[in-house]
Amino acid sequence: MDINNKIAAAIFSFDKKITKRIIxxxxxxxxxxxxxxxxxTEISDNVNFVKSADPVSGEAIKRVIEKxxxxxxxxxxxxxxxxxxxxxxxxFISEAQKVNAGLVYSDYNDEExxxxxxxxxxxxxxxxxRDDFDFGQCFLVNAELARNNLSDLISVNYKLYYxxxxxxxxxxxxxxxxxxxxxxxxxxxxxxESTSSEKMFEYVDPINRQVQxxxxxxxxxxxxEINAFIxxxxxxxxxxxxxxxxxxxxxxxxxxxxxxxxxxxxxxxMQKTKFSFNVIIVDNHSDDGTTEKIKKLSLEDKRVLHxxxxxxxxxxxxxxxxxxxxxECGKFAVQLDSxxxxxxENTLQKIVDKFYEEKCAMVIGSxxxxxxxxxEIPPGLIDHREWTDENGxxxxxxxxxxxxxxxxxxxxxxxxxxxxVSYGEDYAVxxxxxxxxxxxxxxxTIYLCRRWEGNTDAxxxxxxxxxxxxxxxxxxxxxxxxxxxxxxxxxx
Numbered sequence: 001m002d003i004n005n006k007i008a009a010a011i012f013s014f015d016k017k018i019t020k021r022i023i024x025x026x027x028x029x030x031x032x033x034x035x036x037x038x039x040x041t042e043i044s045d046n047v048n049f050v051k052s053a054d055p056v057s058g059e060a061i062k063r064v065i066e067k068x069x070x071x072x073x074x075x076x077x078x079x080x081x082x083x084x085x086x087x088x089x090x091x092f093i094s095e096a097q098k099v100n101a102g103l104v105y106s107d108y109n110d111e112e113x114x115x116x117x118x119x120x121x122x123x124x125x126x127x128x129x130r131d132d133f134d135f136g137q138c139f140l141v142n143a144e145l146a147r148n149n150l151s152d153l154i155s156v157n158y159k160l161y162y163x164x165x166x167x168x169x170x171x172x173x174x175x176x177x178x179x180x181x182x183x184x185x186x187x188x189x190x191x192x193e194s195t196s197s198e199k200m201f202e203y204v205d206p207i208n209r210q211v212q213x214x215x216x217x218x219x220x221x222x223x224x225e226i227n228a229f230i231x232x233x234x235x236x237x238x239x240x241x242x243x244x245x246x247x248x249x250x251x252x253x254x255x256x257x258x259x260x261x262x263x264x265x266x267x268x269x270m271q272k273t274k275f276s277f278n279v280i281i282v283d284n285h286s287d288d289g290t291t292e293k294i295k296k297l298s299l300e301d302k303r304v305l306h307x308x309x310x311x312x313x314x315x316x317x318x319x320x321x322x323x324x325x326x327x328e329c330g331k332f333a334v335q336l337d338s339x340x341x342x343x344x345e346n347t348l349q350k351i352v353d354k355f356y357e358e359k360c361a362m363v364i365g366s367x368x369x370x371x372x373x374x375x376e377i378p379p380g381l382i383d384h385r386e387w388t389d390e391n392g393x394x395x396x397x398x399x400x401x402x403x404x405x406x407x408x409x410x411x412x413x414x415x416x417x418x419x420x421v422s423y424g425e426d427y428a429v430x431x432x433x434x435x436x437x438x439x440x441x442x443x444x445t446i447y448l449c450r451r452w453e454g455n456t457d458a459x460x461x462x463x464x465x466x467x468x469x470x471x472x473x474x475x476x477x478x479x480x481x482x483x484x485x486x487x488x489x490x491x492x
Contacts, residue, residue, distance in 0.1 A: 005093055006033040007372060008068045008143065012055040013039035013078040021081050023047060029086045031093070032074075036064055052185045058164030065146045072096060073143035075165075078275040082137050083111075084186035092140040095181050102176025105139035107183055112190035113127045117189070122466050124178040127476025129222060130398055131166050131215045134469075137188045141172065149175055162211040167218040174225055212386050218396040220391060228397075228483040232390050234490070235438045238359050238409060246330035247275035248352055249410075253319035254338035255284040258293060260450070263295050265304065267341040277330060278303045282319040285312060317418030317425030324413050334407040335426070339450045342405075343368065347446040351407045354440040359414040361437035362430065364403040367447035374448060390407050392441070393434035397476050424472050431479045435486065484490065 009026050013019040019037060024042060026032045035047040038055045048067055052060035066074070072093055076082055088187065096104045107120045121134055149171070172178065177236045223229040250268040254261050261281075268279045283292050283306060291308070298304040309322050333350055336342065336425050347365070354363045366383035370376055384403040386395060396402060406426055413455075416432045460468070 004371065005071045005097075006031050006120065007072040007089065007093065007140070008032070008034045008036060008070045009074040009076060010064045011066075011076045011078045012048075013037050013043060013061075014055070014309055015078065016041070016043055016196055017088050018045050018081050019078050022076060022078060025083055028090055029084070030090045030450045031086055032133055033070060034068075036067055040062060054161045056163075056165040057161050058167060058292070061164050061168050062150065065143060065150060068143045071142065071144045072140050073146070074138055074140050076138040079402065080137060081189040082186055083189075084138065087454060088185040091181065091185055092188045095179060096140055096142065099177050099179060099181040100142075102142050102145050102172040103135075103139055103178045104141075105135040105179075106181035106185040108136050108454055109184045109187045110190045111187050116187065118184055119462060120182070120466060121152060121180060122470045122473070124173070125470075125473045125477045126472045127397070127478070127480055128173075128178075128217060129170065129476060129480075130400060130473070131163070131219070132400075133473075134274060135169075136186075138186060142176065145176060146172070161214065163214040163218045166215060166231075167221070170218060170222040174222070200205050209385075215398060216386065216391065216395045220394055223394055223397065223480075223483075226480070226484065227487050228480045230393055230483055230486070232393070232438075235393075236361075236436050238361050238437060240331065240356070240359075240409070241411070242331070244331040244410070245276075245328060248273070248277040248332040248334055248348060249323070249330035250277065250279045250336050250348065251320060251323040251326070251329075251333050252279065252281045252336050252338055253284065253316050253323070254281060254286065254290060254294075256286045256288040256290055257338040258286075258289040260339050261290050262293055262297065263341060264336055264338050265294070268348075269303065270345050271342065272345045273349045273352070275352065277348060278305055278324045278328060280305045280307060280326060282307045282322050284309065284319055309482040313420075315420050315422035315425065317422070317428075318420035320418040320425065321420070324408070324410055324417075327332050329410055331410055332407055333410050333413060335405040337404075337449075339452070340367075340404075341374075341448045341450075343445050343448050347405070350442060350446055351405070354442055355407070355409065358438060358440040360440040361409045363407040363442065364430070365405050365407075365442040365446040366444060367404045367449040368445045370448050372450055372452040374450070377451060381445055382449075384441075385443060387439075387441055389438070392433070392439060396431060396434055397479065400472060401427065403441075404449060408433070413459040421471070423468050424475055429471060431475065432482075435479065435483055 009032050011019055011022055026035055037043045037047055038050045038052055038060050042049050050060055050063045092104050109116045110119045123134055251262055283291055283294055294306050298306040305328055332352055351363050368381050411434045416429055419428050
C-alpha cells in the first residue's frame, strides 16, 4: 500500500533515559519525519523541543500542534519505554484514512522480564468522557484537523495545567471519530504499578484536588457543547408522602457472606432513631450458611425481613429491585453492603435528616476504607468532595463512583429501578436521579467499607476492568442521550 503521509511524533517526556530510548526507536522508522519533545529540560539537539513544565498542559499541546507540518501526529507518553515498528505506524495511518478519524489508538503488548502479554483496550463511546479513559501509551491524531480547529481544541477559557490533553481529546471527539484498532501494534516495557484498588481512589486524594477542579471544568464545557449539561435550577422538588409502614429500610443484598452478614445486620439493628425502621435482607440463594444465619437473626428481631427471591438470575441490582418494590419497604431505602458496617449508631438518623433538610431524592454519604478487622487502610476517608450542589450531577459523568452509603426516596427509585447487574447498578440509578432531582451529600464518615480478598473490590484482571469500564461508559452514553433529549424538550 502506498502511504503518502509521513507523521510527526511528540514525546511527552517525564524521564530523560526513557525518552532517549523512544527517540532511538522512532529514528529507525522512515514514516516518522519529525520528532518533538515536550519537557521542562532539553533532551537532544537533533529533535524539535517544546519547553513546558507541564507536558500535558493546553499551552504545550497548542505549541506542539503549531510546530507540526504533517497530516498526522503521534502522541507518545514518555513515562514508559514504547517500542513501535514502521509497519505499525503504517497501520495507524491507513486505519485513520479509512474513516477520516480524528484520533486512532490500539491495543498493545506489555513486556516484563522478556515475557510478552497482550494488553487490550476498549472502544470509545459517546459516554467515554471519564478523564481516566485508557488510550494506551501512544495514539495518532489528525494534526490537520487539529490545526484547522485550534481555537476550539484549546477551548476552555483558562490555562489548562493538568487537563489540556483531556480537553483536547474531548474536543476531538466532538469533531470526528475516535477509533480503536483491536490488535496490539506496539510494545510497552512494564513497570511496577499501583494496584487497581489504589488507582481507583487516586482522584479523591486531596493532593490531586486542583487537578480535579480543572478536569471538571473541561468536562462541564464538553457537556455544554454537546447539549447534555443540566442546569441545577431545573431540578424537581421532592414532596415526601407518609404512606409507608416504616420511615426507612436498611437494604442488604447478600450472597454467600457467612463471615460478614451477621456483623452487617447487627450494625443496622443498633441504629438509634426517632422513627421506625426495618432491615430488608435479599438473600440471593446463598449456600454457605448465610441463609441460616439470617433466618436465626430474623427470628430474634421482627425488624429483620428475610427475602429469598423466586428468580435465580438476579444480580445486585435485581436484588435491590426486590427490596424497594416490597410493600414493607420504608419511605427511604438505605444501602448497607453485606461486607460493611455503619460507622456508629447515628448513621441512619443522619441520612434521613439530610433528606428532609435538603428535600432531595437521594443521599450519598462518606466512608472510611478498612481491612477485615476494621483497621483503617489508605487512603482512609473517601468523601468525594468533587461533588457540589451546583455541578455534582454533571461532574458525575466524568468520574467512576459517587460514594457510600447511598440512600433513596423510595417512590423515586421505584420509578427508576436498578439494572439487573452486579457492577455499576448504583451508578446507573444515581445518574438517572441526579438528572432530575437534587442529591444530598454527607461529608463525614458514616460508613465503614471493608476491603478483603473475598469481596468484589479485590484486584481485577485487565479483562474484568475493561468489561466494567465499557459497561459504565455505556451507562454514560445512555444518560448523555437522555439529558440531550431532556434539554431539547425544554426548548420546544
